[in-house]
Amino acid sequence: MEAAESLLTPIDTVIIAAYLGAVLVLGYLFSRYVKSSGDFILAGKSLPFWAIGMSVVVSDIGAIDMVSGAGSAYKYGLAQANFDWLGSVPAMVIVAFVFVPFYWRSGVCTLPEFLGRRYGPAVRFFQAVIWLGFLLSMLAVMLWTSAVFLNTVLGISNQTAIWLTVFVVGIYTILGGLAAVVVTDAMQMVIMFIGAGALLGLSLWEIGGWSDLVQTVSAMGPQFEQHFNLLISSQVDTPYPWSGMLMGLGIVLSTAYFSSNQAVIQRVLGARSEWDAKASMLLAAFLKLLIPVLVLLPGLAALALYPELDDPDKAVPKLVRELLPPGLAGLVFAAFFAALMSSVDSYLNSATTIIISDGYKPAKRALSGNDPDDRLCLILSRALTGVLIITAGVLAPFIDQFETIYTAMQTLFSLFQGPTLAVLLLGVFWRRANAWGGFVGLLLGVLCSGSLSLVGDKLFPSGDPFLYVAFWAFVFSLIVTVMVSLITPPPSKEQTRGLVFGEVVHDEATQILLKQRIKTD
Amino acid sequence: MEKLTLFLEQNLVPLLKPSVDAFHAVIDPLPPPVWRFSICAYLVLGTVWVLFLRKDYVLRGSPDAARWRDLRLWIPVLLVPYLLIYLFV
Numbered sequence: 001m002e003a004a005e006s007l008l009t010p011i012d013t014v015i016i017a018a019y020l021g022a023v024l025v026l027g028y029l030f031s032r033y034v035k036s037s038g039d040f041i042l043a044g045k046s047l048p049f050w051a052i053g054m055s056v057v058v059s060d061i062g063a064i065d066m067v068s069g070a071g072s073a074y075k076y077g078l079a080q081a082n083f084d085w086l087g088s089v090p091a092m093v094i095v096a097f098v099f100v101p102f103y104w105r106s107g108v109c110t111l112p113e114f115l116g117r118r119y120g121p122a123v124r125f126f127q128a129v130i131w132l133g134f135l136l137s138m139l140a141v142m143l144w145t146s147a148v149f150l151n152t153v154l155g156i157s158n159q160t161a162i163w164l165t166v167f168v169v170g171i172y173t174i175l176g177g178l179a180a181v182v183v184t185d186a187m188q189m190v191i192m193f194i195g196a197g198a199l200l201g202l203s204l205w206e207i208g209g210w211s212d213l214v215q216t217v218s219a220m221g222p223q224f225e226q227h228f229n230l231l232i233s234s235q236v237d238t239p240y241p242w243s244g245m246l247m248g249l250g251i252v253l254s255t256a257y258f259s260s261n262q263a264v265i266q267r268v269l270g271a272r273s274e275w276d277a278k279a280s281m282l283l284a285a286f287l288k289l290l291i292p293v294l295v296l297l298p299g300l301a302a303l304a305l306y307p308e309l310d311d312p313d314k315a316v317p318k319l320v321r322e323l324l325p326p327g328l329a330g331l332v333f334a335a336f337f338a339a340l341m342s343s344v345d346s347y348l349n350s351a352t353t354i355i356i357s358d359g360y361k362p363a364k365r366a367l368s369g370n371d372p373d374d375r376l377c378l379i380l381s382r383a384l385t386g387v388l389i390i391t392a393g394v395l396a397p398f399i400d401q402f403e404t405i406y407t408a409m410q411t412l413f414s415l416f417q418g419p420t421l422a423v424l425l426l427g428v429f430w431r432r433a434n435a436w437g438g439f440v441g442l443l444l445g446v447l448c449s450g451s452l453s454l455v456g457d458k459l460f461p462s463g464d465p466f467l468y469v470a471f472w473a474f475v476f477s478l479i480v481t482v483m484v485s486l487i488t489p490p491p492s493k494e495q496t497r498g499l500v501f502g503e504v505v506h507d508e509a510t511q512i513l514l515k516q517r518i519k520t521d
Numbered sequence: 522m523e524k525l526t527l528f529l530e531q532n533l534v535p536l537l538k539p540s541v542d543a544f545h546a547v548i549d550p551l552p553p554p555v556w557r558f559s560i561c562a563y564l565v566l567g568t569v570w571v572l573f574l575r576k577d578y579v580l581r582g583s584p585d586a587a588r589w590r591d592l593r594l595w596i597p598v599l600l601v602p603y604l605l606i607y608l609f610v
């Protein structure tokens with residue numbers, strides 16, 4: 001792709017350069033505190049709740065979401081906001097008071113690690129591979145998205161844009177580890193909120209206010225009738241019917257996302273205390289209230305101002321190009337970089353953790369019988385971070401050619417969500433759940449998801465029934481895991497010690513045992 | 522993949538369709554106030570149980586016992602805006 005002419009004035013470029021410089025300086029400052037692999041992966045358990053809360057929110061809203069979220073609002077309307085509202089509460093409250101204390105006290109570092117201890121190495125391997133594949137493909141996609149955006153606004157070539165992002169994100173993540181990631185995320189959230197708020201304010205000013213926005217869009221025709229409805233009838237052909245939102249998103253997908261997402265778990269485990277870990281999730285749930293306002297409403301504003309766009313994803317770039325004055329444009333572009341970098345650094349750090357915790361450490365123990373040297377783990381973590389970001393940078397330009405692989409990875413990952421939540425819940429709350437139950441429940445649950453996805457349009461009232469599919473696959477997986485566990489031998493008390501909720505949270509003897517295990521790990 | 526889809530359409534869909542249709546025959550005609558009530562009930566039920574947790578469980582790890590650190594008190598502050606959204610938007 002040819003380099004386009006820059007849309008930025010010199011003042012915009014100065015703002016962006018200052019922002020990138022500040023991020024690199026922060027990464028360098030934090031590198032002085034990284035002395036062990038624990039410091040690198042879990043920030044030495046030193047993070048305050050406000051930084052984790054802000055980091056969780058900003059990692060969740062990447063640059064792709066800023067563009068495609070507004071695009072979805074342009075196409076489908078306000079119902080898209082449910083993904084941040086109903087998708088946050090009560091899931092984040094449940095995670096704060098059930099899963100956070102559980103992960104914190106049981107000393108696990110990743111979801112595959114917990115499932116491996118609870119159900120055996122086969123389940124751990126499946127989960128680790130799926131998460132790793134998902135994180136890597138997402139890294140390549142994010143780098144490509146950033147290249148296209150940077151090419152449009154700065155006029156630099158795609159290759160330069162990719163390696164610029166690789167360099168900036170790679171440097172501060174390699175140097176500072178999770179602490180640098182979380183603190184830069186907190187700074188990035190402030191910039192993102194200011195930039196997105198400015199874009200929203202100017203858009204509404206241009207239209208004449210909220211009531212004019214509603215009036216303009218509602219007058220555009222019957223296909224826009226539902227655009228300001230948060231809840232849509234299940235009898236309308238929409239991917240977001242209210243019943244699907246409640247069952248698929250509210251009960252299954254949101255709980256699965258926040259209880260199993262490595263980026264979330266890792267931040268929470270990096271908290272300086274269990275209280276900070278719990279409080280961070282509640283703060284994040286509160287901040288999520290603002291995301292639809294800042295990210296989705298510009299999409300609706302673009303619909304009122306530019307109803308003829310051929311691609312809804314062009315809504316935000318169009319607003320940026322047409323409405324922003326010099327200086328403010330730089331701030332909004334910095335907000336875009338902030339969103340991009342906060343997601344890339346999180347995925348990068350999480351992928352490294354999964355490889356070290358679920359690949360290198362168990363393999364080293366199995367092969368040599370010894371625990372791996374911590375100094376070596378730190379060197380390896382840093383080297384892996386570099387290798388992963390460079391690999392993603394090399395793959396990024398080919399992402400168009402490998403679109404089918406990316407789509408397959410995304411689909412496969414989404415198929416795992418419901419069944420993973422089912423085996424996770426049973427593993428945490430039901431001592432009787434055993435390795436066979438977990439393995440078969442996960443396997444048949446994923447097969448059920450896949451089958452329902454293939455014929456979903458013939459089965460459910462919606463043309464894109466992914467919400468119903470997630471719910472029914474979750475229920476199916478729950479039933480299968482219970483049935484298979486009941487007809488196979490129960491796990492011994494030793495096998496489940498320190499791995500079920502009641503023991504981990506209330507039993508003092510188990511807690512002492514777990515503390516010793518965490519120290520030796 | 523096409524053969525698999527065809528196989529599932531011929532075998533799985535007829536098997537599940539009656540149950541799925543029966544479920545949606547109940548859910549789909551429900552009026553909008555029931556949607557709002559269901560979502561709000563889910564929000565309330567999914568969060569208010571925290572109010573009944575023991576204080577030492579909620580405060581564990583807290584550097585002091587200041588009133589604002591009692592995370593149970595955060596729940597109403599968090600829940601009310603969400604309820605207002607789903608009741609009135």
